[in-house]
Amino acid sequence: MIKFLDLYKINNRFRDAFQASFSKSLDDAHFILGNNVSTFENEFAAYCGTEFCVGTANGLDALTLILKGYVQLGKLQKGDKVIVPANTFIATILSVLHAELVPVLVEPNPDTYTISVDTDKALFREAKAVIMVHLYGQLADVGGFHKIAQDFNLLLIEDAAQAHGATSNLNNRKAGNLSDAAAFSFYPTKNLGALGDGGGVTTNDSELVDVIKLLRNYGSEEKYTNKVIGFNSRLDDMQAAFLSIKLKALDRDNKRRREIANAYLKGIKNSKFKLPFYDGSENHIFYAFVVEVDDRTNFTEFLNKNKIEWLIHYPIPPHQQEALNEFSHFKLPLTEKIHKRIISLPMSPVMTEHDIQTVIDVLNTY
Structure with missing residues (x-):
């Protein structure tokens, strides 16, 4: 896993x-x-x-x-x-x-x-x-x-x-x-x-x-x-x-996250995914590497079968949460679309090269 x-x-x-x-x-x-x-x-x-x-x-x-x-x-x-x-x-x-x-x-x-x-x-x-x-x-x-x-x-x-x-x-x-x-x-x-x-x-x-x-x-x-x-x-x-x-280790860890993100961006060659925008600078520390996919449920099942953990940041937009029902009248089609399609891939400074390549290979076979 x-x-x-x-x-x-x-x-x-x-x-x-x-x-x-x-x-x-x-x-x-x-x-x-x-x-x-x-x-x-x-x-x-x-x-x-x-x-x-x-x-x-x-x-x-x-x-x-x-x-x-x-x-x-x-x-x-x-x-x-x-x-x-x-x-x-x-x-x-x-x-x-x-x-x-x-x-x-x-x-x-x-x-x-x-x-x-x-x-x-x-x-x-x-x-x-x-x-x-x-x-x-x-x-x-x-x-x-x-x-x-x-x-x-x-x-x-x-x-x-x-x-x-x-x-x-x-x-x-x-x-x-x-x-x-x-x-x-x-x-x-x-x-x-x-x-x-x-x-x-x-x-x-x-x-x-x-x-x-x-x-x-x-x-x-x-x-x-x-x-x-x-x-x-x-x-x-x-x-x-x-x-x-x-x-003391934060800058080093952030650099490693950017290296992993660059590997993903260069290695994932599957048009089923919308990869994140990144200009190559230090303005992104990749707390999460978020992609968009049409059928998220099917994709998560695919990841589970291939023993790759994932997370969704976030499955329900705030204005559709019961706690914020007073904001349900807001017309936010882009936000709602994004929340239905996004999924976060493994990302951490302790990932191995084998882990990174496995994620890339699995996504390319989806």
Whole structure:
């Protein structure tokens, strides 16, 4: 069986370092917002090229706290509209709702699957913010959305949950430093994944950082003194230690993912598949290698028979989820078509050359 993502092999590479870090943390006995968190926050901010990083409990909270922070600062108001790609993971939309804002779902670019700059400009005129989702590890049209944000006076926010280390062709800046503020997830499957949940916010806005630090810790700067209605959303100290260890390997792992993607793109010669768009640059870290196919059910059965694991990111578009029934009236034919056709192939930095070639050969015989 060729695994879709072998988390054991990925993390076993760091076993000795993990164990040493755990022992040190056990001796330090500072488990909440300790030195490991501040160390990782500084390291990840430096990696992204931003002044600040604030660790949170998960990626959803990171994005929610950005939006809540802007509401707290008066840059957004309850009920303001936020432009969001319709084909994103539901967490992006949930963050807008949790912040008591109104998500406006728009169609993606059909080639990159990221939010389209060709969205009706009337929607931008009515909005106060736009969330660029760097879906599957590929940066959205950063230059295009910077111009839109400037033209329509919008806050520009990155959902970089799948894009750790992706680098823009325009200015050589990394995801997390391409907007007013960015949210990351460190869920175990991410290119930079913890051994549990985790998230973070990167930004150059010191005011926003102060508010998010307040909000993530019950609205408190001083124990038992609460300034605002806050949350409990702190990056776990042990997970921060693990992330610091894995951060050192992130660029190498991303490079390997791009090598695998290039092998797939060159080797798969079957017109039944629409292969992902890739310009060959570092703006894509291939969190997922996503293809489109007409009869997905038949194809998944074929993969199962050939012992190749797969995943669908994501089988049901958000506006068709029961939880978001209020958005079912949105007319999103491209999004609905994509969600019926996409499937993700095995992709991880620990795949062997034999694994890669097997996937290519199996797809060419479909």
